[in-house]
Amino acid sequence: MKTINDNQYLKENEHLRTKCIVYMPMFSICSVHGYLNGEHEYCPKCDNTLIKLDEKILKSIN
């Protein structure tokens, strides 16, 4: 299984993050498991608190 540090990845790929938000407006990111479809409070695999990218964050970016 490939492990990605998503925070670092997103910092280095701002344009990709924007693209992901456009096409996947409702998903969460686990720092261990990466992107998870849907809105989750915690990772279903490891119980990490997730980074949620939802409408509230979209508004703050815009």
Ligand SMILES: [Zn+2]
């Ligand atoms: Zn996880």
